[in-house]
Amino acid sequence: MKTLVLVEHDNAEVAAATLSTVKAASSLGQEIDLLVTTSSQDVVQKASKIEGVSKVLSFVDGQFGNEIAEDIAECVVQVANDYNFFLASSSTTGKNNLPRFAALLDIQQISEVIEIIDKTTFKKPIYAGACIATVKTNQEKNVLSIRTTAFDKASAESGNAEIVEMPLTDTSSKKSAFVKNELTESDRPELTSADIVISGGRGMQDADNFALLDGIASKLNAAVGASRAAVDSGFAPNDYQVGQTGKSVAPNLYIAVGISGAIQHLAGMKDSKTIVAINKDEEAPIFKVADYGLVGDLFEVLPELESKL
Amino acid sequence: MKILVPIKRVNDYNVKVRPNQSNTDVDLSNVKMAVNPFCEIAIEEAIRIKESGNADEVVVVTVGDEKHQEQLRTALALGADRAIHVKTENPLQPLDVAKVLVKVFEKESPELVLMGKQGIDGDHNQTGQMLAAMLGLPQATFASKVELQSGIVEVTREIDGGLETLKAELPAIVTTDLRLNEPRYASLPNIMKAKRKPIDELDLGALAVSLENRVELVAVESPAERQEGVKVESVDELVDKLKNEAKVIE
Numbered sequence: 237m238k239t240l241v242l243v244e245h246d247n248a249e250v251a252a253a254t255l256s257t258v259k260a261a262s263s264l265g266q267e268i269d270l271l272v273t274t275s276s277q278d279v280v281q282k283a284s285k286i287e288g289v290s291k292v293l294s295f296v297d298g299q300f301g302n303e304i305a306e307d308i309a310e311c312v313v314q315v316a317n318d319y320n321f322f323l324a325s326s327s328t329t330g331k332n333n334l335p336r337f338a339a340l341l342d343i344q345q346i347s348e349v350i351e352i353i354d355k356t357t358f359k360k361p362i363y364a365g366a367c368i369a370t371v372k373t374n375q376e377k378n379v380l381s382i383r384t385t386a387f388d389k390a391s392a393e394s395g396n397a398e399i400v401e402m403p404l405t406d407t408s409s410k411k412s413a414f415v416k417n418e419l420t421e422s423d424r425p426e427l428t429s430a431d432i433v434i435s436g437g438r439g440m441q442d443a444d445n446f447a448l449l450d451g452i453a454s455k456l457n458a459a460v461g462a463s464r465a466a467v468d469s470g471f472a473p474n475d476y477q478v479g480q481t482g483k484s485v486a487p488n489l490y491i492a493v494g495i496s497g498a499i500q501h502l503a504g505m506k507d508s509k510t511i512v513a514i515n516k517d518e519e520a521p522i523f524k525v526a527d528y529g530l531v532g533d534l535f536e537v538l539p540e541l542e543s544k545l
Numbered sequence: 546m547k548i549l550v551p552i553k554r555v556n557d558y559n560v561k562v563r564p565n566q567s568n569t570d571v572d573l574s575n576v577k578m579a580v581n582p583f584c585e586i587a588i589e590e591a592i593r594i595k596e597s598g599n600a601d602e603v604v605v606v607t608v609g610d611e612k613h614q615e616q617l618r619t620a621l622a623l624g625a626d627r628a629i630h631v632k633t634e635n636p637l638q639p640l641d642v643a644k645v646l647v648k649v650f651e652k653e654s655p656e657l658v659l660m661g662k663q664g665i666d667g668d669h670n671q672t673g674q675m676l677a678a679m680l681g682l683p684q685a686t687f688a689s690k691v692e693l694q695s696g697i698v699e700v701t702r703e704i705d706g707g708l709e710t711l712k713a714e715l716p717a718i719v720t721t722d723l724r725l726n727e728p729r730y731a732s733l734p735n736i737m738k739a740k741r742k743p744i745d746e747l748d749l750g751a752l753a754v755s756l757e758n759r760v761e762l763v764a765v766e767s768p769a770e771r772q773e774g775v776k777v778e779s780v781d782e783l784v785d786k787l788k789n790e791a792k793v794i795e
Binding site: 246302304305306309326327328329331332333334335336337338339340342343344345346347348357360361362363364365366367368369370371372373374375410411412413414415416417418419420428432456464467468473474475480481483488489499500506509510511512518523524525526527528529530531537540541544545 | 556558559561562563564571583639640641643662663665666667668669670671672673674675676677678679683684685686687689699702704705706707708709710711712713714717723724757758759761762763764766767768771773774775776777779780781783784786787791793794
């Protein structure tokens with residue numbers, strides 16, 4: 237049997253999350269095919285260059301310009317006979333699409349896999365990462381969403397997969413339709429794949445103060461993140477949120493500024509290689525996980541830090 | 546219009562849950578339990594829709610043992626009209642919960658199902674999508690805004706790059722994100738009133754849902770502990786450590 241990986245993209249580039257998912261798939265030791273639903277042939281070409289992939293099943297049509305879960309799940313069902321593993325990353329796209337497909341095939345999905353021990357045994361965090369569960373599947377076919385920060389990335393350029401154009405049936409969903417997107421504009425690296433992340437919390441006090449992080453982020457080529465408190469207070473956009481209910485990051489360096497370190501935030505960043513905490517409260521729980529802690533007023537520390545980088 | 550709100554009993558979100566001594570499961574003895582935060586947001590949204598005149602009835606449902614009635618009473622105190630308790634002693638996985646909810650959906654025929662995007666215990670983020678698939682209905686997950694128009698729900702969704710808006714025909718399944726609303730607190734008079742609201746009890750066995758042990762829990766362990774690091778005295782010392790000790794910046 238073979239493994240099928242769902243490709244994520246923005247109709248121009250393949251997402252880094254897909255490269256990690258392919259890497260995770262390779263540890264299952266079976267042939268790997270990709271499935272792409274897109275409005276752009278470019279993405280199909282790029283997907284075919286990913287290391288270790290045999291075939292790219294390509295569904296190209298205008299209707300896939302915006303991914304509607306109902307359509308995607310139907311495409312996966314069409315080809316499901318040939319596969320016993322179905323993987324996607326646990327991005328919002330993967331989380332939206334995979335369970336819908338899994339239910340159509342009567343499969344209990346396993347979410348947020350951080351380790352593939354063998355073809356039946358997997359590890360995943362539960363309770364906001366406070367515990368790690370080892371689960372064993374009794375199913376012949378399995379659906380896994382992959383916590384991408386737990387896996388390396390497959391090379392995006394060393395592959396030469398065969399492209400198979402799939403016949404399109406009319407899957408244009410009649411029951412739901414895309415209306416519009418409001419994407420956050422940013423020149424910074426993408427949060428989940430950035431090498432360095434600097435995040436602000438409630439201690440930033442207002443949205444304007446987030447600019448104090450921008451200068452440092454520019455010098456370090458870092459992504460900017462935020463705690464739930466900062467997002468809820470309107471200091472930063474929702475898609476900046478790092479934590480149990482936001483994004484999981486595991487950069488080389490994570491700088492937490494004015495963040496207390498609640499369980500829900502730690503769930504999204506405690507696998508970072510080096511953690512720095514800047515906080516005026518020396519009892520803040522964030523100092524329990526920080527490699528380097530600086531107790532001080534962020535309004536003094538941040539400008540000084542920027543000037544010294 | 547009727548809104549169905551499936552809810553879950555979970556640990557209080559402030560409690561740090563630990564593995565049991567034999568590392569076979571989590572230890573929930575003596576842990577404070579509550580309504581899952583995302584479910585609270587779903588209840589709140591349903592009540593707001595009713596208050597705005599766009600719904601006539603809000604029905605909450607949960608699947609679990611006798612203790613789950615506490616969470617149903619909480620939902621009733623917040624403003625739900627009635628509750629359904631599907632009784633079972635066994636903890637169910639998302640696929641099974643979705644199958645149970647299909648039966649409840651068929652019995653109730655709601656126009657809208659509002660539910661949390663994930664339980665903060667299993668962190669699966671599956672049940673709403675699975676329910677939508679099984680019913681052949683449209684889904685709008687991770688909602689931060691829900692607007693009802695005639696026969697249609699328009700939902701703003703939180704996605705990785707920002708926001709996305711979808712339109713879906715009713716009936717539809719909508720799962721809630723944190724930003725959707727700020728749930729209210731139950732007042733004492735409403736808590737008293739909730740005691741007289743009806744809870745229908747259904748036995749899981751009578752619903753003819755076939756459950757199988759598809760994914761077993763083999764072990765539960767604590768994640769690797771991080772070593773507590775050092776406190777630095779100055780920005781200079783911090784920059785020096787990052788450059789020369791951790792070697793994470795240049």
